Amino acid sequence: MDLLEFKDAKCTPDIIHPYPPSIKNNSVPIIIDNGSYMSRVGWSTSTEPLLLYRNLIAKPRKERSKKDTIETPQTPQLQVGNDIVNIEAVRFQLKTQFDRNVVTHFEAQEHLFDYAFTHLGIDTENSVQHPIVLTEAFLNPNTSRQLMSELLFECYAVPGIAYGVDALFSYHFSQARPLENALIISLGYQTSHIIPVIGNKTIFENTRRLNTGGEELAKWLDSEYYEEHIKKIQLPYTAIGTSSALTMEQQKERKRELARRLTEINARKREERLAEDQEKLKQLLEILELIEFGAERETIEKALLGCQLKSVQDLQKNVTNLNLKIEKTKQKIIAANNIEEVEEPPVKQSKYSKMVFEKRRGITRQDILNKKLSRKQRKQDIFKRRTAAGQERMRIISQLARKEKGNDDFGLRDEDWDIYKTISKDGFPDNIQLSWEILRAHEPSELDETANPGETHQLHIGIECFRAPELLFKPYMAGSSEAGLSEVVGYVLSLFSPEDQLQLASNVVVVGGLANLPGLRERLLTDLISVRPFRSEVDVRVMADCTLSGWRGAKRFAESKGFDKCLLTREMYDEYGPEYFKVDVASNPYHQTPKESAVDVDV
Amino acid sequence: MEIMNTEEQRTEQKPVFKQTSFQISKSAKKKCVWKGLKQIVSSEKALPWPETVVHYSAINAPPSFKPPEKFSDLSGLPAPYTDPQTRLRFANKDEYATIIDLPMDITAGYLALRGATSIVG
Numbered sequence: 001m002d003l004l005e006f007k008d009a010k011c012t013p014d015i016i017h018p019y020p021p022s023i024k025n026n027s028v029p030i031i032i033d034n035g036s037y038m039s040r041v042g043w044s045t046s047t048e049p050l051l052l053y054r055n056l057i058a059k060p061r062k063e064r065s066k067k068d069t070i071e072t073p074q075t076p077q078l079q080v081g082n083d084i085v086n087i088e089a090v091r092f093q094l095k096t097q098f099d100r101n102v103v104t105h106f107e108a109q110e111h112l113f114d115y116a117f118t119h120l121g122i123d124t125e126n127s128v129q130h131p132i133v134l135t136e137a138f139l140n141p142n143t144s145r146q147l148m149s150e151l152l153f154e155c156y157a158v159p160g161i162a163y164g165v166d167a168l169f170s171y172h173f174s175q176a177r178p179l180e181n182a183l184i185i186s187l188g189y190q191t192s193h194i195i196p197v198i199g200n201k202t203i204f205e206n207t208r209r210l211n212t213g214g215e216e217l218a219k220w221l222d223s224e225y226y227e228e229h230i231k232k233i234q235l236p237y238t239a240i241g242t243s244s245a246l247t248m249e250q251q252k253e254r255k256r257e258l259a260r261r262l263t264e265i266n267a268r269k270r271e272e273r274l275a276e277d278q279e280k281l282k283q284l285l286e287i288l289e290l291i292e293f294g295a296e297r298e299t300i301e302k303a304l305l306g307c308q309l310k311s312v313q314d315l316q317k318n319v320t321n322l323n324l325k326i327e328k329t330k331q332k333i334i335a336a337n338n339i340e341e342v343e344e345p346p347v348k349q350s351k352y353s354k355m356v357f358e359k360r361r362g363i364t365r366q367d368i369l370n371k372k373l374s375r376k377q378r379k380q381d382i383f384k385r386r387t388a389a390g391q392e393r394m395r396i397i398s399q400l401a402r403k404e405k406g407n408d409d410f411g412l413r414d415e416d417w418d419i420y421k422t423i424s425k426d427g428f429p430d431n432i433q434l435s436w437e438i439l440r441a442h443e444p445s446e447l448d449e450t451a452n453p454g455e456t457h458q459l460h461i462g463i464e465c466f467r468a469p470e471l472l473f474k475p476y477m478a479g480s481s482e483a484g485l486s487e488v489v490g491y492v493l494s495l496f497s498p499e500d501q502l503q504l505a506s507n508v509v510v511v512g513g514l515a516n517l518p519g520l521r522e523r524l525l526t527d528l529i530s531v532r533p534f535r536s537e538v539d540v541r542v543m544a545d546c547t548l549s550g551w552r553g554a555k556r557f558a559e560s561k562g563f564d565k566c567l568l569t570r571e572m573y574d575e576y577g578p579e580y581f582k583v584d585v586a587s588n589p590y591h592q593t594p595k596e597s598a599v600d601v602d603v
Numbered sequence: 604m605e606i607m608n609t610e611e612q613r614t615e616q617k618p619v620f621k622q623t624s625f626q627i628s629k630s631a632k633k634k635c636v637w638k639g640l641k642q643i644v645s646s647e648k649a650l651p652w653p654e655t656v657v658h659y660s661a662i663n664a665p666p667s668f669k670p671p672e673k674f675s676d677l678s679g680l681p682a683p684y685t686d687p688q689t690r691l692r693f694a695n696k697d698e699y700a701t702i703i704d705l706p707m708d709i710t711a712g713y714l715a716l717r718g719a720t721s722i723v724g
């Protein structure tokens with residue numbers, strides 16, 4: 001089983017791209033796939049988007065303690081897109097221009113456009129002299145589009161805008177020969193759409209949107225998707241307790257060293273004592289010699305006093321004592337020299353003792369654990385009045401109370417006292433209590449057994465890798481009453497005539513970032529077969545490069561012949577009002593907002 | 604080099620390509636409050652649209668016609684039981700033993716993940 005390192009996603013700040021004259025002077029369109037998860041921005045002449053960034057801005061809070069100085073301005077720098085180095089660190093200050101999949105917060109959108117245009121290297125004064133191809137939400141409300149046009153025309157003075165839906169761009173333009181009829185399943189970050197296309201026309205009234213997307217899934221699984229059943233994630237940790245890091249062998253070695261040092265000290269002490277005793281014996285023997293040679297009484301007494309002795313008898317006694325002592329010490333030294341290489345007793349094994357203990361008591365550890373559990377359960381039950389255990393206890397208590405009135409022979413037999421065990425609140429025989437304590441004493445502590453401290457910092461992921469994507473198909477797992485993806489696909493199909501159903505089911509196309517989910521195609525195909533008539537043609541396919549296909553589609557659209565006619569120009573904006581836009585094959589339909597009641601435009 | 608300068612001074616100064624006169628909020632002093640999507644949708648609904656127009660709010664997915672399956676909050680296994688006290692679902696007695704020991708905030712977290720925070724239902 002491999003370990004997966006848990007990392008915070010880090011962004012690398014974008015460079016400011018060069019702005020060559022070939023682009024500057026030819027008004028090359030800028031393609032912006034403005035998704036609620038990330039934005040992809042690039043020139044229509046480039047093959048890949050130049051900028052890929054999360055549609056997020058982070059506004060760090062003002063620090064109260066810091067004073068406003070010239071070096072550090074009081075208002076902290078706004079972080080936009082890939083400027084945000086660590087998203088996790090500013091998680092609570094993040095803002096996006098999106099409310100679900102619709103742009104509503106245009107101040108944030110302005111910052112993100114600033115970011116995009118600056119990093120594309122645009123340096124023309126007071127205008128961005130490139131038409132913009134911009135993706136928007138399916139059936140984007142007029143209010144949102146109107147504010148977007150206003151922002152682009154009046155703030156950036158762009159010459160023209162073309163709006164389109166990312167999934168439709170992706171279907172109609174990013175593939176070589178798209179079929180006339182298709183059922184597009186667009187899986188986004190906030191929402192998922194099921195879009196039927198018949199005869200190259202989007203059937204808007206039969207499109208359905210699920211309000212489940214990648215973000216909801218991410219809540220359930222805050223990491224990547226895993227291939228295997230159980231995954232272990234190594235969380236960051238710092239190793240502590242260097243002493244415990246010593247191996248058993250090292251500890252043994254240390255003990256042995258200590259013992260050796262102790263014996264050395266003992267031996268030295270013994271030798272010192274021996275020398276001392278021998279010195280004293282020598283003195284005493286000298287005095288004895290003096291007496292034998294018949295020295296004067298005074299000199300003898302002086303010598304005796306010097307050795308703190310009273311009489312000649314004392315002297316004799318001391319001499320024999322010292323002789324014995326010296327003999328003993330000598331024997332000890334010899335013995336100690338012989339013992340030195342004796343092996344120390346084996347280390348007591350906790351497992352061994354546990355086994356012995358279990359044998360002796362005739363009960364296994366599991367028994368005790370079970371008993372402990374049931375005791376806990378009874379204890380809980382007893383406190384609840386209506387449980388059987390609680391009622392039994394009350395019955396016994398009342399019976400006991402009644403008995404005392406009549407002929408009281410309670411307590412004559414030993415068994416009578418057991419009644420208190422059954423009614424006491426944590427009533428259990430004493431031996432169980434005791435054995436639990438013994439068990440605890442012998443239980444190997446878990447910390448000792450894990451050799452690797454990192455193991456206690458691992459996150460184990462079991463079925464979540466299946467559960468999170470399953471949310472798409474079963475939104476009720478997150479409390480939503482909406483139907484799941486497959487059910488909505490079936491529902492959308494049911495809105496068409498049988499002939500059209502056949503056409504749509506035989507060309508189901510999945511687009512959007514979530515289409516990267518492994519096994520998604522097979523799952524959809526199985527579900528679709530189950531709702532389609534027997535042996536009817538069914539096919540599901542995932543768009544190649546589904547994350548970027550929206551951008552690529554929009555780019556091809558900008559390169560196509562009719563592009564100039566699809567462009568909403570500044571003149572049209574001034575003439576027809578901010579709501580108006582050009583409709584094309586990949587765009588939303590245009591409906592003028594009814595004039596009857598005034599629309600609150602500027603809020 | 605000019606771009607670099609504007610990049611650095613962005614908080615004070617707009618990038619060169621922007622119109623200097625443009626103010627996104629009409630009254631500069633009053634803080635601009637943006638309408639949320641719900642407000643936009645509801646104000647859109649209030650208008651007398653022609654019959655044929657399809658709206659953002661009209662394409663919501665239908666409610667599920669199938670009864671929802673029940674899964675254990677702890678393990679994700681099919682859960683036939685519900686603990687009446689915490690409202691958590693569980694698959695077997697071992698899970699129940701875990702549930703009765705859980706503190707309030709954990710059980711509330713499990714319920715929130717399942718979207719079952721409302722008292723009704």
